[in-house]
Amino acid sequence: MLARFWMACRVGGIALLLFAPITGLVLSGYRLEGHWQTPLLLAAVVTVGHFLFSVLLHHLGGLDRLGVGRAAALPAATIGLSAPKPVWIALLALLTLSLPLVLGKYGLSVAILALIYILLGLGLNIVVGLAGLLDLGFVAFYAVGAYTYALGYHYFHLSFWLALPLGALLAGLFGMVLGFPVLRLHGDYLAIVTLGFGEIIRLVLNNWVAVTGGPNGVSVAFPTLFGLEFSRKAKQGGIPIHEFFGIDYSANHRSLFLYFLLLGVVGLLILMVIRLKRMPIGRAWEALRENEVACRSLGIHHVTVKLSAFGLGAMVGGVGGVFFAALQGFVNPSSFTFFESAYILAIVVLGGMGSTSGVIAAALLLTVMPELLRDFSDYRVLSVGMAMVLMMVWRPRGLRQRRRPFFALPAEAAERVA
Amino acid sequence: MDIYIFGQQWVNGLVLGSTYGLIAVGYTMVYGIIGMINFAHGEIYMISAYLTAIFLALLGTFGLQSVPVVLVLVLLGTVLLTALYGWSVERIAYRPLRNSNRLAPLISAIGISLILQNYIRISQGARNQGVPPVIDGVWRIPANAVDQHFVQITHLQSLIVVTAFASMAVLTWIIHHTALGRACRATQQDRVMANLLGVDTDRIISVVFVMGAAMAAVAGMLVTLNYGSFDFYIGFLMGIKAFTAAVLGGIGSLPGAMLGGVVLGLAESFFAGFVNSDYKDVFAFSLLILFLIFRPSGFLGVPEVEKV
Amino acid sequence: MSALLTVQDLTIRFGGVTALQQVDFTVQAGSITALIGPNGAGKTTVFNCVTGFYRANTGSIHLHGGANGGSNLMALLGESLQWSDLWQPKRLGSRLYHKMFGGPHRVNQVGVARTFQNIRLFNALTVMENLLVAQHNQVDSGLLSGLIQSRRFRAQEQAALQRASAWLRFFDLLPEANRLAGELPYGHQRRLEMARALCTQPRLLCLDEPAAGLNPNETKALGRLILTLRDRFDMTILLIEHDMGMVMEISDHLVVLDHGEVIARGTPEEIQRDDRVLAAYLGSEPA
Incomplete structure (x- = not known):
């Protein structure tokens, strides 16, 4: 002890040494302001936290019950039919369909x-x-x-419904062209x-003012539905x-339209991913x-198989972009920084990498919580970063055990077993 | 093409490139020893910029006047504390993942990078920070006798180049001529075997992180003194650039890091000067992608042989 | 009997080290051929060349027979482009194609399957999934038919399941079909890896130290399984093994490697009498 x-x-x-200059001496112009209590407080928290954690871990076995340190011993998956019970699906459908009735304008946009x-998240x-x-x-x-829709509309009056497949296709194409040479690498x-490619795209969008309007x-x-518009006039x-x-005009109509359309697309994607997991x-x-x-x-060509995943993910990203442009009514490069990529990655990581329901839960958490x-809000990104590190250190394979598809053995084979 | 513009871009490129090279050392050594891209290395550099400014201001409040003494003290403080940051990051976020799957350390590194950026933003504020000019003075080299054009080299710029190459020389000497360096090279060759032969590989990996952070700190201090201003976001761009330098030179190779840094610095500087300065980052990133695709072993690296 | 695999003049260098020096041997169809030799003799390197993971510097590897009447395994890996290709568009095209799409997977597709010395299973997938992955090229891998679960798709999945179950029964792994591959005991993992290789329907099965880490009883059982593969399924087997008891018992033909060169080949009886083999294993007395 x-x-x-x-x-x-x-x-x-050590924590005090690390914290003292950065949190204790705050730059203001060329001078410093002293905040002596901050590093002391932080160091005290670290000391007490470390002590309690190590005592809990080794003496009381309390953390064992939480599953810390047992992660490696747990089987990484349970075997079972991956489809949840119909009751749950029905409940979920009811909930998502009735949600707009409860939410206001602001809630709906969230x-x-x-x-x-x-x-x-599902795409990544x-x-x-x-x-x-x-x-x-x-x-x-x-x-x-997003820019397929925006520029397509700006220059060719491309409609939302055409932009949707076109955006997916173009994003997929970009993914393929980038992926083919790169996916054979380490x-x-x-x-x-x-990462470099993401930055290149953003910088080009930012600098090619003549075509993209640059930072502006x-x-x-806004999309129309069979020629019906969602504006007042x-x-x-x-x-x-x-x-x-x-009926009376309501600004909510357009949000409702986007909400249900997106709900349909997400539902379709979920179904697709579930099927994909059981396909070659x-x-x-x-x-x-x-x-x-x-x-x-x-006999599996790693490059083409990776390419299909990469391309499909890119296509989903493209669809997301078209929706984003439609939602905002405006796009500029500042929405597409590396931080955005890191945030989507955090959704996948916190969702447990590979688990569909986990990704959905994490996406909800990371958009609704803020x-x-x-x-x-100052601590939002900080806590996302901490969660990523903790997740990797503690449970790199996700919080929940993953389900694997169960295969009923062919009748004739099963007889032999019995 | 005017010779003086050419000469000036050459100087700018060399100064920029030698700082890239210093930071690239951290990437290249860590990659060499544990085969991982230390994504948070750029943030370590960013922290060293803040530490430089803080120590400068601190010494200022004590009323220290002598420039060389101030510089040496700031260098010492910055290098030591930045190295401590590098050590802590490895200890907290990478060591527990040593035997984890391939993606885990990379993701953890991205997490660390977000943490460090926002830790600085929250404690030091999001605004631009600056340091007062400490060294001034310029050398002018006449390039054209007729119309009186000069190639300018500030004293600080020359100090950057000299310091960069000197620290590289010291590091190379350590790696090649000391017992510690031998242990580093052994760990790089075969971690398991080195461990069996009594090398404390965990300690060696820590040492490598410390050395990488120290070099980044030298670069951070020099660049901060040179440009005078910085913010909490500088680590990101500098990180990718330095990583590009490491790839260009051949990741895993120490002299390669410096060579790659200088080549990238020059290429970028000439591109900005003669082609288009808006797209100089695009140019650098394209260089990175092209090298990874067509020559992943860079100028001086050895091609990886796949182990089956 | 006819030759299934001919390896000629195989030489490979890593940096300055010559790992294989003009290795020659043939594998007869329907036979069990064993590659033996002391540690570091280059056995696994030969394997990696035959299965397409390494590209030899010189020499040729031919797999005879099959749907297209024989394949040059080295050509499937893709060759480096040369300047002279620029005015020979056809050769440039073929080289580009193979560079882009060539590799060990092509070698498997023409009928060579392998296992690994250090078992390489898909640990987080179930046993059955491991075997289904191996039939990737035999089922309809089209995106659409799978997404709409077409009749053809389901029929093929069922067929793949049947095939996998048959091999699982053969290797006595059927009760474990729905367990994770990573949690199987070691001996079962070795057998699963063989089953997985067989699911690709190869004509030549390459086993890299299949008995490593098995106890004497398991080794005996494994030897019997390998013999059954040859006798009942007409499988041709190329094998690396250190367990001399098993090698001598089941092999039809032996190739002995030392320092990257073939020092002897022949039947088990011939090899047991060969002085050079004895010298290679025990160290030669200075004359």
């Missing part, structure tokens, strides 16, 4: 944003979680989608190349939807993540 105490004191001392992040999850490819430039494909290089961005018209040569149905291509992704050399020895905790 005493040894642990001294150890905690040593850690606290819900739409959350859906976009779910979409992006295919790449990172299933295929095990670290993509740090996912935002590039998101940007390609795994970590992919992370850096995608481009504005986008017709602006795009159609009929406003409230006049068509003879999805199995090949996961196999590649587990062991690339073995895959190649089994709205609820406005006062702590």
